[in-house]
Amino acid sequence: MEAVALKDRENQIHVKGQAPFNITCDQDSLAGAVSQRACVFCGSRVVLYPIADALHLVHGPIGCAVYTWDIRGALSSGPELHRLSFSTDLQEMDVIFGGEKKLRLALLELIKRHTPKAAFVYSTCIVGIIGDDMEAVCRQVESETGIPVIPVKSEGFMGNKRAGYQAACDAMFRLIGTGDTEKISRFSLNILGDFNLAGEIWMIRKYYERMGIEVVANITGDGRVDDIRRAHGAALNVVQCSGSTMGLADMIEEQYGVPSMRVSYFGIEDMSEALYDIARFFKQQYPDDPEADAIMEKTKALVQEEVSRLVPQLKQYRKALAGKKAAIYVGGSFKAFSLVKAFRLVDMQVVLVGSQTGTKEDYAELEAITDPGTIIVDDSNPLELTSFLKEKEVDIFVGGVKERPIAYKLGIGFCDHNHERKEALAGFEGMLNFAREVYSSVMSPVWRFVPRVQKSENRERKSEQQL
Numbered sequence: 001m002e003a004v005a006l007k008d009r010e011n012q013i014h015v016k017g018q019a020p021f022n023i024t025c026d027q028d029s030l031a032g033a034v035s036q037r038a039c040v041f042c043g044s045r046v047v048l049y050p051i052a053d054a055l056h057l058v059h060g061p062i063g064c065a066v067y068t069w070d071i072r073g074a075l076s077s078g079p080e081l082h083r084l085s086f087s088t089d090l091q092e093m094d095v096i097f098g099g100e101k102k103l104r105l106a107l108l109e110l111i112k113r114h115t116p117k118a119a120f121v122y123s124t125c126i127v128g129i130i131g132d133d134m135e136a137v138c139r140q141v142e143s144e145t146g147i148p149v150i151p152v153k154s155e156g157f158m159g160n161k162r163a164g165y166q167a168a169c170d171a172m173f174r175l176i177g178t179g180d181t182e183k184i185s186r187f188s189l190n191i192l193g194d195f196n197l198a199g200e201i202w203m204i205r206k207y208y209e210r211m212g213i214e215v216v217a218n219i220t221g222d223g224r225v226d227d228i229r230r231a232h233g234a235a236l237n238v239v240q241c242s243g244s245t246m247g248l249a250d251m252i253e254e255q256y257g258v259p260s261m262r263v264s265y266f267g268i269e270d271m272s273e274a275l276y277d278i279a280r281f282f283k284q285q286y287p288d289d290p291e292a293d294a295i296m297e298k299t300k301a302l303v304q305e306e307v308s309r310l311v312p313q314l315k316q317y318r319k320a321l322a323g324k325k326a327a328i329y330v331g332g333s334f335k336a337f338s339l340v341k342a343f344r345l346v347d348m349q350v351v352l353v354g355s356q357t358g359t360k361e362d363y364a365e366l367e368a369i370t371d372p373g374t375i376i377v378d379d380s381n382p383l384e385l386t387s388f389l390k391e392k393e394v395d396i397f398v399g400g401v402k403e404r405p406i407a408y409k410l411g412i413g414f415c416d417h418n419h420e421r422k423e424a425l426a427g428f429e430g431m432l433n434f435a436r437e438v439y440s441s442v443m444s445p446v447w448r449f450v451p452r453v454q455k456s457e458n459r460e461r462k463s464e465q466q467l
């Protein structure tokens with residue numbers, strides 16, 4: 001490997017086939033490495049943000065709220081309170097004398113003005129430093145207003161983005177178990193870890209409806225507080241983006257006995273498998289129930305119909321994209337599995353795959369499904385990613401908002417697969433959108449005017465560093 005990497009990070013990079021697999025991951029970022037990861041607060045914010053009828057109040061300086069304002073393209077079919085970013089705007093005097101009074105007054109004013117179903121109050125770095133008792137303030141406001149007021153323990157410095165996911169799960173878990181579950185069907189589920197980017201959860205819900213399954217709660221895309229309160233009444237938790245909400249599924253299973261299943265809605269293969277796995281789950285639960293058989297039959301019909309519509313349309317893209325190279329760098333590694341398969345479906349080769357928060361098991365699975373020579377990287381940074389992209393001479397980079405400028409500066413196509421995207425990439429329809437987007441970016445005539453930065457520039461940089 002010719003690419004540039006910091007010495008202390010070398011064990012977080014693995015090249016398939018070059019050494020036995022033993023990647024280091026799931027640890028704090030190396031100081032000074034300029035990780036692509038966000039802070040704990042941001043991690044909790046991205047998970048809770050799509051709950052559309054809740055008040056989201058950031059207790060901290062205004063910068064934390066601005067940083068995460070409207071952070072996802074998470075759509076709502078009803079209220080849009082989540083899109084407003086409220087902050088207590090802590091100033092020097094609050095840091096000296098404490099921000100509890102300001103927090104209480106802000107909560108009372110906002111709850112009166114917006115009548116939310118619940119309020120989430122996010123802790124930030126400075127609140128962790130000055131030691132405001134958010135729990136006490138929230139309890140007091142809850143008793144004054146009669147709605148759940150939930151502190152999110154998400155001080156930015158307390159770990160990495162993954163710790164923020166857990167803080168969000170802990171906060172939501174306080175709601176679960178407080179709603180009425182009486183009329184919920186035994187063929188029911190909660191959707192966890194889909195954030196309704198570009199309306200994806202609406203497509204997924206439609207599939208479940210066509211299978212004859214009731215969806216109790218969306219957690220959290222197009223989420224509603226009252227639905228989350230009764231989520232413990234569902235028969236199954238179906239978890240996508242498992243890094244962010246698997247903690248919640250585990251807590252629900254422990255306390256209420258609701259089992260969970262990891263799925264991915266990206267790519268034909270994984271989407272079909274997700275639906276079949278769910279149908280099989282209900283068949284196992286109710287082996288002699290004709291309703292469970294009907295679910296299986298409907299699932300087969302659904303998959304057949306969708307796949308037969310999709311495959312002929314994919315042909316044109318496959319022909320043009322065959323042999324092109326792709327690089328993937330995403331937040332949670334589970335999405336990367338599906339992306340590797342999705343690129344294979346259009347005959348493209350994945351040469352780099354990495355994530356911000358993958359576990360050892362995730363990377364082992366990635367190692368198993370990728371081709372020899374593929375670079376697998378944990379918690380990377382712009383310098384490394386740039387040198388990998390040049391070394392591997394990729395045609396398209398899949399990532400999020402922080403990866404986009406890296407690709408464009410190198411004259412490489414880009415596909416946004418993160419919070420901000422406006423194109424639905426999940427579901428069967430999403431696979432077609434994905435292929436179309438990859439095709440449009442890779443084959444765009446704009447690259448004639450933005451020459452690609454060459455691999456040789458890596459070598460020049462290396463020799464400059466050695467001098």
Ligand code: SF4
Pocket residue numbers: 039040041042060063064067123124125126155156157
């Ligand atoms: S919580 Fe801390 S690290 Fe996160 S945005 Fe605010 S100041 Fe920055």
